[in-house]
Amino acid sequence: ALVFGLIMWSVIFHRKSRGVEAAKWHESLTVEVLWTVVPFIILIVLAFPATKTLIKMEDTTxxxxxxxxxxxxxxxxxxxxxxxxxxxxxxxxxxxxxxxxVKSGMDPYENPNYLYDVDKEVVVPVGKKVRLLTTAADVIHSWWVPELGGKKDAIPGFINEMWFTAKEEGVYRGSCAELCGKDHAFMPIVVRVVSQKEFEQWVTEQGGTLPEVESEEVVAQASH
Incomplete structure (x- = not known):
């Protein structure tokens, strides 16, 4: 708006019909240096925090x-x-x-999470860095949960990776974000974020095993 405003102001008040003559001047080395160096410095200054953020975004290790x-x-x-x-x-x-x-006779508006419910949720602990590896067994899919800030393609024969950390407990919903066939719209993702204790209990209920965690004393002895 500011640029167009200045253009219109110049056209109206500096037109030839008002007797205004165009300025006659040649190049200015000082001006050319300024409009080259100043943007360059700005880009360099912005590059440092941007690079740091990008490296952190891709750090899955x-x-x-x-x-x-x-x-x-x-x-x-x-x-x-x-x-x-x-x-x-x-x-x-x-x-x-x-x-x-088709012809189910059921009203989808009666289900607040219609098409965004699953039979088995992904469960992760709150405040923990979760590394997600994505791949596919048939066609290209894409794992996407907007509130967790991540979307990564799942490609047959390849393994992509991303990470996320949920800051608050709760339920986060997403879906496949890559057109993958006739039932693409019916491929939701639900992530339930719980406390560390609840997560460990869930792992046990699923028949899994909790990895052994070395005590601080053992770690300290190993470091000497």
Whole structure:
């Protein structure tokens, strides 16, 4: 708006019909140096925090608390909790699946999480860095949960990775973000964030095993 305002002001008040003559001047080395150097300095200054942030965004190896492998299928996800021995399939919840059927006679508006409910949720501890490995068994999918700030393609034959840390307990919903066939719209993702104690209890209930954590005393002795 400011630029267009200045342009209109110049056109109206500095037009030839008002007797205004164009200024006659040649190049200015000082001006040219300024409009080259100043933007360059600004870009350099911005590059440092931007680079630091980008490196942190892609750092999937430092201080990782939990690693989960997500595999996309037509049309569901499978999850493998590395180091915990927990794995399962997660697909559209039965109620949503019934509602979506033609002539089901059911009102989707009566289900607040229609098409965003699953039969088995991903469970992670709050405040922990979760490393997510994504791949696919058939076509390209994409794991996406907006509130967790992550979206990563799941490609057959490749393993992509990303990480997220949920700051608050609760339920976070997402879906496949890559058109993957006729039931693409029915491939939701639900992540439940719980306390560390609840997470450990959940792992035990799933028949998994908790990795052994060395005590601070053992770690201190090993470092000497």
């Amino acid at each position: 430092t201080d990782v608390d939990l690693t989960i492998k997500a595999t996309g299928y037509q049309w569901m996800w499978s999850y493998d909790y590395i180091d915990y021995g927990v794995n399962f399939y997660s697909k559209l919840a039965e109620e949503s699946n019934k509602i979506r059927q």
